[in-house]
Amino acid sequence: MAKAGATSKATEKGSDRSDTTRRALVIAAIESLKKDGFTRASARVIAQRAGVNQGLVFYHFGSVTNLLLAALDAVSEERLQTYGNEVTKVVSPGELVDTAEGIFKNDLEAGYITVLVEMIAGSFSTPGLGSEVAARIQPWREFAQSSIERSLGDSPLNGVLPSKDVAHAIVALYLGLEMLSHLDGDAAPALALFAHAKQLASLFEAMTAPATTKESS
């Protein structure tokens, strides 16, 4: 299935060549998903973008679908690594909303979510792709859940709030907003929501903060 493993310190020069080609194809695949969409992300188009022969897609990845999944993996990994650090610093709902807004803007600009949405879209057409994509969304879901729980800290709400379900909703909302933003060519409605969320977060903090300091009786 995968070709992972000992490629870094190999003695053959052939591995380097292979690796270069693979990397070029993955980058070109990401670019194609962003700019052309799933439907037009064909072996021919991707290979041309990478400057290599079209047949190499099948030699190195077995199928176009596998290459696209590799592209999604690459994006997913880079994204989680970048944002993972940012989010560990978050200790309140207000900060979480701020961070989420920054991530949303960055995702929109970088086209990270576009890649994911395209793959989801393609999943409806390509048999068997659905479960593969679903498995790759799982880390994002867990990322959302742990972020929520961390931001709530030791608030009493932490035990009551169904963080798993909320995380599911957040991911769904995130994907939906991204789709609509692209469709309308306008991110304003989505960004307006972050402003409202910020107000809600500060309202929440104002409601819960006094409860811990004012412990009379």
Added chain:
Amino acid sequence: MAKAGATSKATEKGSDRSDTTRRALVIAAIESLKKDGFTRASARVIAQRAGVNQGLVFYHFGSVTNLLLAALDAVSEERLQTYGNEVTKVVSPGELVDTAEGIFKNDLEAGYITVLVEMIAGSFSTPGLGSEVAARIQPWREFAQSSIERSLGDSPLNGVLPSKDVAHAIVALYLGLEMLSHLDGDAAPALALFAHAKQLASLFEAMTAPATTKESS
């Protein structure tokens, strides 16, 4: 561009023939979007489903894209007509959540949102399709907004709540949940959210109802 207009009371029998073919193609296109997805919803596949020659797609609709848009129109119209009646009876947030849950389940089963999501997905690949689909989502957004405002009634929140932004979020969430449900082949997480929303709604109703009776000072 379009072939709208005098087809109902025409004297020629040819119009009937044309109408039959067109209708068959639209139905087949809907079915294809649901079961095959945007990518595989080709003129050939759709025509075969409809039992007509593939070239008729281009004769009657000019292009595959136009046929798919006609399919989206048909679904959108039927959906809004069905749900429009249900929602006018809603007079409280609790009832709204109940109705929304029913609509969500029905949409999921009927595949209505699948058709929309497929078209949105295709919009990323097909130049010019985006704005067309966006225009067709507008009624759904307005539908959500008016439903929210109606359910709030004369509550003081009605003036404060940014119903337009909330409606945008609801539509986005709705699309996202539908996508994830399809992907996972499991609607349970989405349905769990409706249960939570129901609790929130009754909490909200309990908080606002006494406020109108207890008007001291």
Added chain:
DNA sequence: GTCTATACTTGGATAGAC
């Protein structure tokens, strides 16, 4: 092991038959 040239399939669109 890596890559290229080629085979085969499916799709969009139209010229021309009825």
Added chain:
DNA sequence: GTCTATCCAAGTATAGAC
């Protein structure tokens, strides 16, 4: 006006060259 037979472009995949 309605429909069919046919054309050409684009896609996936592989047999065989290096």
